Each structure stands twice: as structure tokens, then as C-alpha cells.
Amino acid sequence: MIKKTCERIWELIITNKNSVLIFLISFFILTSFAGTRMYIDDEAVILDQFYNLIHGSISLETFKINSNGIYLVLNDHIYGKFSYSLLILSLPVYYFLRAMDLLYGGHLFLLQLWALSGGFIAYLIAGTRKIKYPELFGVISYFVLIAINMYYFKPINFPKWGEWLSIEFTNILITSLLVVFVYLLFRKFFSDKIAFFASLFLIFATPISFYAITLKHHTLSLFLTLLAFYFFSEAPHSRAVGHLLVPRFVVAFLGGCTQPQQSCGVFR
Secondary structure (H helix, E strand, C coil): HHHHHHHHHHHHHHHHHHHHHHHHHHHHHHHHHHCCCCCCHHHHEEEEEEHHHHCCCCCCCCCCCCCCCCCEEECCCEECCCCHHHHHHHHHHHHHHHHHHHHHHHHHHHHHHHHHHHHHHHHHHHHCCCCCCCHHHHHHHHHHHHHHHHHHCCCCHHHHHHHHHHCCCHHHHHHHHHHHHHHHHHHHHHHHHHHHHHHHCCEEEECHHHHHHHHHHHHHHHEEEHHHHHHHHHHCCCCCCCCCHHHHHHHHHHHHHHHHHHHHHCCC
């Protein structure tokens, strides 16, 4: 059972290696950027919202970071002004990273993911370029990246930074999926080379790379909008129910991303 599942996953990777390569390149670059960014003041409000959400409260009962943010006061309860859409998606990521932290360290797990994505990129490129022994090329790249990062890396205290890392990691994954769907759309309407260039251009576009490593939900809103366009474009050529239902679900969820932010303007 496990062997067949692994074989199917590997077959999907090989048959869609360009999309996988685009995803891994985006993940690798954005994760590299994440270690060098500065934090914005209003992100402390998002962090407080997520911290209270983990403890079962939408209102801000506890403030992990004291900041001069903008809050809503309703029925003697304080609320943050940002949407909970990204925070809800970050919940399973937080619990998974916390489990990894209990096993051997959440920061080491993220380090291995970063190095593994780089090694797999080297493997796929070596295979595409018909280089001999692409597996060896990927393994060497993985260990080189591990060695370089371990030399400069400083351990991260997960109990202190776990909420921040979880939201940021979720945002990076969503942005990488956004880049993949840009590639798929451009490949459908233009060509593979144009699609590859467009996806790489998107990774280095300042608004995308900036918001990908923040705690804000702007990239999620853009991803859901693009996802709706993609499935609507596929609907006339397919009888699959998913191509009709997914855009409707996406639009409904997109409303949840933007509506709380709009309503907050009334209370400013």
C-alpha cells in the first residue's frame, strides 16, 4: 500500500516536473528571503490574533506582543482588525511544526526543507539537462546547503517564535502555489517558455516577494482570485464537477478574506 502510494506520487512528480520545479524554486527563494526580512508594527496585531485563536478565542484576551495597533472594541471585547482567513489556514501548520519541534526542533525541520528543496531543484535541472547521475548531483547539493546553513544558522526558540514562523511558512507555501498557477495559465494561453519566464518574474516582483514573507493575507487573496480564473478557464473544456464548484467556493472564501478588513474601516 505504502509502496504503491509512493510510486503514484513519484509518477505525478515526473509527469508534472516543470510545475514541481517552479514550486520548489519559489519555495527555496522565498524561504531564503524570509531569514533576512524586517518586521512591520501592525504584524504584531496579527500575531496576537493568531496567539488567541490557538487558545480558542477570537477576541484578544492575551497580548503576546505589546504594540500600538488599531483594535475594535465590541461588547467589552477587543478584536484585531485583520482577516482570520490566513490564520485559520495556518493552524494545522502551527500544530505540525510544534510536533516537529518536540521531536528534534522546528527550526531544524525548516532548515531541512529548505536544503531538500534546493537539492531536488538540482536533481530536476540535472535530469532535464541530461547530466549523468542527477541523483548524486541532488544529494551533493543538499549536503552543501545543509553545511552552509548550519555554519551561519542561529537556533530559533519555537515557543517564542512558533506563531510567527507558522503564518510566514503558510504564506510562502501559498505564494509558491500562486506562482505555479501563473505558470499553468500562461502555458495554456501562450507557451512553456513564456510561462516559465512569467513565473520567475512573479517570484522577484517586489509586492509578491514582500508580502509572501509577511503575516498579511494579501497573497492569499491574490491566489484565490487567480485560482477562480484558472478553474473558470478550464470549465468549458471539462465536465468535471470540481471545475464548476471550486470557483464558487473560492469566491466565497475570498469574501471572507476581504470583508473583515473593509468593515474595520468603519471603526478607525
